[in-house]
Amino acid sequence: MNDANFYAGGTFDRAAPRRKDAAWVAGLIEAAESRFVATWRGRSLVLAGNDATPRAAYLGRDQIGAIPCEPVLLGIVEERAVFAVDVSACDAPLEALANGVALEFTDLRRVGPLLPRQEGALLAYARGIAYWHERHRYCGVCGAPTRSEEGGHVRRCTDAACGTTHFPRTDPAVIMLVHDGERCLLGRKPEWPKGMHSTLAGFVEPGESLEEAVAREVFEETGIRVADVTYHSSQPWPFPASLMLGFHARALSTAITVDPEELEHAAWYERRYMLEHEDDDTLRLPRRDSIARRLVEDWLRRPR
Ligand SMILES: [Zn+2]
Secondary structure, X not given: OOOOOOOOOOOOEOOOOHHXXXXXXXXXHHOOOOEEEEXXXXXXXXXXXXXXXXXXXXXXXXXXXXXXXXXXXEEEEOXXXXXXXEOOOOOOHHHHHOOOOOEEEEOHHHHHHHXXXXXXXXXXXXXXXXXXXXXXXXXXXXXXXXXXXXXXXXXXXXXXXXXXXXXOOOEEEEEEEXXXXXXXXXXXXXXXOOOEOEOEEEEOOOOXXXXXXXXXXXXXXXOOOEEEEEEEEEEEEOOOOEEEEEEXXXXXXXXXXXXOOOOOEEEEEEHHHHHHOOOOOOOEOOOOOXXXXXXXXXXXXXXX
């Protein structure tokens, strides 16, 4: 059993110290054994026609040769370098990549729960870093173009007088299962699939601790005060740029006042009811690859 949340738990070496060596990285980009995972406009490349057992598509250097891109070194996997390449500049990348193997670009969330953990982790990493590069082509300090360095883990401003280095960013978001003992608090947003309810969540603000963010978000969305905020686990969530930090928290009050800007509905659900309930249009649990699902499942099955 893998205890890591989906999109975490990869067993590769990120090679952080070595990727500062530009010659080493350049050699790996040209090495015949290196592999490339491609993203295109937010979608991830997988082998086509395997909906039940999806697999990442690992390309060779010759297959991406004609497409303009800046490879990002994800790490070393079983002694091979694996790079991410964003081929969004190409209008018809599948034609350029075609090599007799059927490939497709897909939303990682569609295949994520079914991918081998290592592949899910690599594709999530590739998606997240491609998104960061796409939005940091220009220096936020002086506006000059930036260039990729250190295997794609830094962008440096090309204006010599500025020279600011920019590092990949991840936005911390708290996500919390609030309970009052035998009941948990779930809410839903209007755009979600019918009946789907989930844990509350929100972004951490500057100058705020994680525990404060949990308490603030729960109060803003439902009017409930919480205590005993305890960390559970975390999950990379590059849709587009989050790190989900999961918590359990105990409610100090039970009267719900929903913020209609945030939620369509929120309610208390009995543990016993949820354990017997099958997903339907009145109550459907969140996606299997989400930490929200893990927070709910672990609370439901936690020994009392
Ligand atoms: Zn600059």
